[in-house]
Amino acid sequence: MLKDITIGQYYPSESVVHKLDPRLKIVLTLVYIVSIFLIQNFWGFLVLAVLTLLLCAVSKIPVSFLLKGLKPLLILMSITALLNLFMTDGRILWQWGILKITHEGIIMSLFMLFRIVFLVMGTSFLTYTTTPITLTSGIESLLKPFAKIGVPAHEIAMMMSIALRFIPTLIEETDKIMAAQKARGAALSEGNLIRRAKALVPILIPLFVSAFRRADELAVAMESRCYHGGDDRTKLKELKYQKKDTLALFVFILAITVMLSCNLVGASL
Amino acid sequence: MMEIIKTENLTFGYEDSQKKVLEQFNLTIEKGSFTALLGHNGSGKSSLAKLFNAVLLPTGGTVYVSGMDTKNEALLLEIRKNCGLVFQNPDNQLVASIIEDDVAFAPENLGVPSEEIRKRVDDALKCVGMYEYRLSSPQHLSGGQKQRVAIAGIVAMRPSVIVLDEPTAMLDPRGRKEVVETILRLNREYGITAILITHNMEEAALADRIVVMEKGKILLDGTPEEIFSQYEILKKTGLDVPQITELSYQLHQAGLNIDSCILSVDELVEQITKVL
Numbered sequence A: 001m002l003k004d005i006t007i008g009q010y011y012p013s014e015s016v017v018h019k020l021d022p023r024l025k026i027v028l029t030l031v032y033i034v035s036i037f038l039i040q041n042f043w044g045f046l047v048l049a050v051l052t053l054l055l056c057a058v059s060k061i062p063v064s065f066l067l068k069g070l071k072p073l074l075i076l077m078s079i080t081a082l083l084n085l086f087m088t089d090g091r092i093l094w095q096w097g098i099l100k101i102t103h104e105g106i107i108m109s110l111f112m113l114f115r116i117v118f119l120v121m122g123t124s125f126l127t128y129t130t131t132p133i134t135l136t137s138g139i140e141s142l143l144k145p146f147a148k149i150g151v152p153a154h155e156i157a158m159m160m161s162i163a164l165r166f167i168p169t170l171i172e173e174t175d176k177i178m179a180a181q182k183a184r185g186a187a188l189s190e191g192n193l194i195r196r197a198k199a200l201v202p203i204l205i206p207l208f209v210s211a212f213r214r215a216d217e218l219a220v221a222m223e224s225r226c227y228h229g230g231d232d233r234t235k236l237k238e239l240k241y242q243k244k245d246t247l248a249l250f251v252f253i254l255a256i257t258v259m260l261s262c263n264l265v266g267a268s269l
Numbered sequence B: 001m002m003e004i005i006k007t008e009n010l011t012f013g014y015e016d017s018q019k020k021v022l023e024q025f026n027l028t029i030e031k032g033s034f035t036a037l038l039g040h041n042g043s044g045k046s047s048l049a050k051l052f053n054a055v056l057l058p059t060g061g062t063v064y065v066s067g068m069d070t071k072n073e074a075l076l077l078e079i080r081k082n083c084g085l086v087f088q089n090p091d092n093q094l095v096a097s098i099i100e101d102d103v104a105f106a107p108e109n110l111g112v113p114s115e116e117i118r119k120r121v122d123d124a125l126k127c128v129g130m131y132e133y134r135l136s137s138p139q140h141l142s143g144g145q146k147q148r149v150a151i152a153g154i155v156a157m158r159p160s161v162i163v164l165d166e167p168t169a170m171l172d173p174r175g176r177k178e179v180v181e182t183i184l185r186l187n188r189e190y191g192i193t194a195i196l197i198t199h200n201m202e203e204a205a206l207a208d209r210i211v212v213m214e215k216g217k218i219l220l221d222g223t224p225e226e227i228f229s230q231y232e233i234l235k236k237t238g239l240d241v242p243q244i245t246e247l248s249y250q251l252h253q254a255g256l257n258i259d260s261c262i263l264s265v266d267e268l269v270e271q272i273t274k275v276l
C-alpha cells in the first residue's frame, strides 16, 4: 500500500528533452513560472496550451499522464475557482442572498484555474524528464557559485540523493513494522483521531530507532569508501552543456516571446 | 611472501568503556591470501576490521596496511583505498539510487577522472556479475545482488585487500552462495587479498587460513584442516565445525576407522567406502 507512492515521478523515455542539461531545465522552469504570471489575457493561455501540447509531443510524454498529475490538486483548484467566482465584485449576473456571480468573477476564476493548471503541468515536465539523480547534480552545480558565501552546495545535493535513496527503504520498513504490530493485535485504523494517533507511536519508535542505526552504519560505510566532503570530487556523469541546449534555449525564448506578445492584442484583464 | 596487513602489539578499547576489546594483538596477513576470521559474538572481529581501514584508530600499538601506519592522517585516503570494507547489511552501505552511481561513489571521492570512473564501474560490475543491472535501483534487487553491488563499490577503488564483515549473515542460501563465489573469484582470479569475518563454518573452510579470536586475542591460527581438527577447543569457545566435519568426528568417536577431521563430502564418502 505505502509502496505505491512514487517520488520524483520520472517518466522514462529517450526524447531530446530528457537529454537536455538539467541546469538549463531548472533555470527555464523558474523563468516559465514567472512568465505565467505575466500573461494578461486568454490568447496567452491559448498559445500556452498549444505550446504545452507541442512539448508533450517532443518529450514523448502522453497528455493523459500530464493530466493525471493534476488530480491531487483538484480540491485546491476548485476552492480557488469558487472563491474567485463568488467573491469578485463587478457587473452582477446572478445573486442569491450574499452569494453573487459577476462577469468579472467568471473571468477571474477561469484565469486562476488556468494559471494553476499550467503552472503544475509546466513544472512537472522538469521532474518527468529528469531523473532525481540528474536533478540533484543540476542543483548542486547551480548552487556551486554560492558556495563562496557559505551555501553548502555539495552537502545539500548529497543529502537530497541520500534521502532519495532511503525513502523507498524506509517506506518498505514502515510497511513491515505496521504488519508486525497488526499481527500483535494493534488496531491502526480504528477508533477516534486520538486513538489512531496513539496507535502510531509503536510504529514510529521502531522506525526512528532503525533510521538512526542505518544512518550510523551508512556514515561508517561512506567514510570507509573514502568520502571526505565535496573537495576534489569528480563525477561519473559530468554535466555537459551542449549545442542542443543552446538550441533549446532559443526555442524557449521564442515560445515565451510569442506567448507574452499576446498581451498586446485583445483586451487585457 | 609479502605482508599486506600487519598489527604490532595492537591494543584497542572504545572510549566510553574500560574494557579492552583487543589486547597485544599480533597478526600478519600475506598478500594474495584468503583468511577467515572466526570468533564468538563480541570477540572484537568487527572492531578489528574497522582498525584495518582507519575507521577506528589503535589506542596502543600499530596497524600497518601495505606498510602505511593507519595513524598517519596524511595517508588516510591511501589506506582506505588500499583496504576496502564490506559490511553486513547491504542496504546500509549503498549511497545512490542507481547501481552504477553507487559503484562510482568511491572513485568519485578519490577524484578519478570521469572516463576512468566509467571504465572502473563497468569492470567492477562485470567482475561481480551485476553488469546488466547497472541502471536499476537497489530496492529492485535481492539481498545477494545488493551485497555484490556493495562489493563492486569496493572493487572500483582497486584495493589490494578487501575485508568482509559477515557479508552473508543477512542473506538466504542462494544469496550466500553468490557472495561467497564472488569473494573466491576476487581472490583467485584478481589476486585481491580477502579477509572474511563469518559465523558460517562452511564458508570458513574455503579459506587458506583460519584465525580464531577469543576475547580480543588469537586463540587458534592455521589451515582449515588444522583448525577444525581442534574439535573440543572450538566447541568450548562456542564455535562450530562444518557439518561434514561434525559427521566425520561423530563417526570417528563411534569407533569407525576414519579421520576425525574431514572437510569435503567426497573425502568422507571415499573413506567410508574404504572402511565398509
Ligand SMILES: Nc1ncnc2c1ncn2[C@@H]1O[C@H](COP(=O)(O)OP(=O)(O)OP(=O)(O)O)[C@@H](O)[C@H]1O
Residues within 6 Å of the ligand: B014, B016, B017, B021, B039, B040, B041, B042, B043, B044, B045, B046, B047, B048
Ligand atoms: N561503538 C561501540 N562502543 C562501545 N563498545 C562497543 C562498540 N562497538 C562494539 N563494542 C563492544 O566491543 C566488543 C567487541 O565488539 P565487536 O563488534 O568488535 O565484536 P564482534 O566480534 O564483531 O561481534 P559479532 O560477532 O557480534 O559481530 C563488544 O564487547 C562490544 O560490546
Ligand SMILES: [Mg+2]
Residues within 6 Å of the ligand: B045, B046, B047, B165
Ligand atoms: Mg561484528
